[in-house]
Amino acid sequence: MRRPGIFFWTVAVFAAGASLFYMKHRVQSLEAELGKVDRKLAAEQETLHVLRAEWAYLTRPGRLVKLNKKHLGLVTPKPEQLSGFDAVPPRKAHEDATPAGLANREGAR
Amino acid sequence: MNAHTPVSGAGAIYIPADGPDRYCGADMGAATPRMAEGPVKQAIELGRNRLLVAGALFILGFSAIGVRLVDVSLMSQGAEPRLPNTSAAASTRMERADIVDRNGAVLATSLTTASLFADPRDVLDADGAATLLAEVMPGLNAAEVALKLRLKDRRFIWIRRNLTPRQQVEINRLGIPGLYFQRTERRVYPHGRMTAHFLGYTDVDNKGLAGVEAFFDNDLRGRRRPLQLSIDLGVQHILREELAAAVKRHRAIGASGMVMDVSTGEIVAMASLPDYDPNQPMNVRKEARFNRNTLGVFEMGSTFKIFTTAMALEFGAARLDDLYDTRRPLKVASFTIRDYHPAGRDLSVSEIFVESSNIGSARLAMDVGVKAHKYFLREIGMFDRAPIELPESARPLVPQNWREINTMTIAFGHGIAVTPLQLVAGVSAIANGGLLRAPTLIRQDAGVVNPGKRVVSAKTSAQMRGLLRRVVTESTGRKAKAPGFRVGGKTGTAEKLKSGRYQHGKLLSSFVAVFPMDNPRYVVHVAVDEPKSADGNRKHVTGGWVAAPVAGSIIRRTGLKLGVQPVLIEDDRNKKGFAPLQKVRAQGGAEIAASQESKGAAE
Numbered sequence: 001m002r003r004p005g006i007f008f009w010t011v012a013v014f015a016a017g018a019s020l021f022y023m024k025h026r027v028q029s030l031e032a033e034l035g036k037v038d039r040k041l042a043a044e045q046e047t048l049h050v051l052r053a054e055w056a057y058l059t060r061p062g063r064l065v066k067l068n069k070k071h072l073g074l075v076t077p078k079p080e081q082l083s084g085f086d087a088v089p090p091r092k093a094h095e096d097a098t099p100a101g102l103a104n105r106e107g108a109r
Numbered sequence: 110m111n112a113h114t115p116v117s118g119a120g121a122i123y124i125p126a127d128g129p130d131r132y133c134g135a136d137m138g139a140a141t142p143r144m145a146e147g148p149v150k151q152a153i154e155l156g157r158n159r160l161l162v163a164g165a166l167f168i169l170g171f172s173a174i175g176v177r178l179v180d181v182s183l184m185s186q187g188a189e190p191r192l193p194n195t196s197a198a199a200s201t202r203m204e205r206a207d208i209v210d211r212n213g214a215v216l217a218t219s220l221t222t223a224s225l226f227a228d229p230r231d232v233l234d235a236d237g238a239a240t241l242l243a244e245v246m247p248g249l250n251a252a253e254v255a256l257k258l259r260l261k262d263r264r265f266i267w268i269r270r271n272l273t274p275r276q277q278v279e280i281n282r283l284g285i286p287g288l289y290f291q292r293t294e295r296r297v298y299p300h301g302r303m304t305a306h307f308l309g310y311t312d313v314d315n316k317g318l319a320g321v322e323a324f325f326d327n328d329l330r331g332r333r334r335p336l337q338l339s340i341d342l343g344v345q346h347i348l349r350e351e352l353a354a355a356v357k358r359h360r361a362i363g364a365s366g367m368v369m370d371v372s373t374g375e376i377v378a379m380a381s382l383p384d385y386d387p388n389q390p391m392n393v394r395k396e397a398r399f400n401r402n403t404l405g406v407f408e409m410g411s412t413f414k415i416f417t418t419a420m421a422l423e424f425g426a427a428r429l430d431d432l433y434d435t436r437r438p439l440k441v442a443s444f445t446i447r448d449y450h451p452a453g454r455d456l457s458v459s460e461i462f463v464e465s466s467n468i469g470s471a472r473l474a475m476d477v478g479v480k481a482h483k484y485f486l487r488e489i490g491m492f493d494r495a496p497i498e499l500p501e502s503a504r505p506l507v508p509q510n511w512r513e514i515n516t517m518t519i520a521f522g523h524g525i526a527v528t529p530l531q532l533v534a535g536v537s538a539i540a541n542g543g544l545l546r547a548p549t550l551i552r553q554d555a556g557v558v559n560p561g562k563r564v565v566s567a568k569t570s571a572q573m574r575g576l577l578r579r580v581v582t583e584s585t586g587r588k589a590k591a592p593g594f595r596v597g598g599k600t601g602t603a604e605k606l607k608s609g610r611y612q613h614g615k616l617l618s619s620f621v622a623v624f625p626m627d628n629p630r631y632v633v634h635v636a637v638d639e640p641k642s643a644d645g646n647r648k649h650v651t652g653g654w655v656a657a658p659v660a661g662s663i664i665r666r667t668g669l670k671l672g673v674q675p676v677l678i679e680d681d682r683n684k685k686g687f688a689p690l691q692k693v694r695a696q697g698g699a700e701i702a703a704s705q706e707s708k709g710a711a712e
Binding site: 046049050052053055056057059060061062065076077079080082084 | 203214215216218220221297299300303342343345346347350592593594665666668669674675677
């Protein structure tokens with residue numbers, strides 16, 4: 001009766017010890033990895049912060065105006081280029097303006 | 110073996126029977142099981158009880174420890190934070206929050222830099238170190254640094270703050286013992302001069318010294334999310350550009366401008382010239398740091414007639430078509446009030462405003478009375494410092510002893526000096542239906558309606574809108590026209606006061622514009638300080654010639670950006686180079702017809 005008990009507990013103690021050792025080891029290595037990732041994250045965030053500042057510097061309205069003049073030549077829209085919804089003519093009753101309807105019409109033509 | 114006979118009952122004690130001398134208690138009598146009695150029994154009872162209590166206590170203690178052990182090791186949300194997490198949180202957090210504009214563009218941010226300090230005790234060769242450092246960092250005084258490095262009783266001296274990364278590498282390469290880097294933050298303003306006056310700046314220790322940086326100093330240190338201002342960077346750029354062009358054109362000593370949302374009180378743009386680079390705030394002239402919009406108090410001139418006329422209409426002292434005698438200059442005591450463009454006839458209240466008659470305005474104010482005049486100007490905020498999120502907000506100069514003559518001159522904007530910000534807040538109240546709202550530099554949530562304080566009735570406001578519009582369509586403000594944006598406004602030309610005397614030819618020429626006039630959304634104010642004529646005509650230095658075109662240009666360029674729907678009305682349509690909407694549509698129709706025709710021909 002006694003022997004199996006002692007045997008069982010001895011095995012249990014060794015198993016617990018071994019698993020504890022293994023666990024601790026794993027936790028340590030994971031924690032080191034976490035620390036590494038956290039540091040990387042912090043570095044990335046700092047880079048992001050710097051890039052945001054640089055973006056703000058590069059998108060200065062004055063610089064954009066200059067770049068536009070050089071490459072695009074866009075101008076401020078004139079008021080007459082804009083119109084409200086009330087200027088759009090009402091849709092005719094029989095017209096089907098859905099994409100399917102328009103496709104049908106194209107096909108029919 | 111009857112010795113093993115169990116004895117039942119509490120307090121019973123078993124005494125083995127065999128061997129009379131071998132057992133404790135054998136001398137007590139017969140070798141048969143029996144109950145212990147008397148003091149012995151009591152003593153044994155006591156021992157047992159003590160044992161029980163002690164055992165229970167131990168079990169309790171050990172199970173508490175066990176429970177706690179499980180709690181700490183398995184349920185790992187202990188109060189103590191894990192180390193790697195804390196280090197990450199600490200390193201990403203900046204000392205000072207960013208400031209962004211209403212669309213989220215960065216206006217001010219903090220960048221990490223390295224600063225160089227020394228521990229003089231560890232420095233071996235002070236002179237050699239100083240010479241080497243001076244080579245790497247131009248502008249460093251080698252002799253001074255050598256002197257500092259010899260202070261062996263100190264353990265910390267700054268050598269240079271905010272190094273460039275290249276300098277840091279080079280200093281590292283020098284390998285001088287006793288030099289160390291400290292991670293510091295530096296405030297950076299990517300837009301430089303453009304945003305200088307309202308943002309302000311910070312000192313080397315990142316403490317806000319002016320502008321929003323100073324007003325929200327504690328808040329910026331504490332918060333993690335950026336502080337969002339009401340400023341629109343695009344509008345701000347256009348405003349500053351137009352002001353700078355006006356200063357150049359008129360060889361002026363300065364200028365100021367503002368754009369304010371009349372329904373929320375938000376300042377969308379604010380610029381003052383001359384300005385400075387907040388990235389290098391320490392060697393800047395005093396005039397450049399001066400925010401004319403909030404610190405400058407000026408006699409505004411005719412723009413004040415907006416308040417005089419609104420007040421007369423509001424208090425029922427006059428109606429729009431009542432006539433006033435404006436034929437001759439008005440003499441009061443030693444003063445003579447004249448008109449810039451004498452009409453030579455009686456003018457109605459509308460005409461007094463539209464033609465900007467000083468005489469008529471003075472008479473109008475007298476009809477309202479001194480007491481009501483003071484009351485009205487107090488109500489509309491002309492007596493108090495404008496409430497704004499800037500430490501720089503000046504108190505207006507209001508006459509101590511307010512007599513009739515004060516009312517008469519203040520009617521056309523002389524004898525009281527206010528900041529442009531006060532004027533803009535007051536004018537937006539007159540234009541927006543009569544509600545005065547405190548100007549603010551902080552972006553307001555779209556859903557929240559600022560109730561404001563009623564200063565004039567909706568009816569008076571509507572009448573004033575009509576008058577302001579007429580100034581631009583038919584009188585002094587013609588140059589502020591912006592097709593589609595229904596601009597209204599009032600010109601102001603005031604001689605500048607210096608040590609108690611008006612200086613002839615030194616003017617503050619201003620224009621306050623409101624648009625669109627049918628449902629005002631924005632007030633634009635432009636003031637140019639001491640303009641000179643740009644075309645040789647000495648008369649062309651008034652608000653109408655100098656400031657109105659600037660306001661018009663700002664509105665033309667920013668109207669769409671500010672979300673104002675342009676409406677082309679009759680008087681704008683006659684302008685050159687404009688095709689009416691119907692015509693455009695007609696052309697479009699013709700084109701379609703033409704393309705169909707060609708298609709038909711192809712088939």
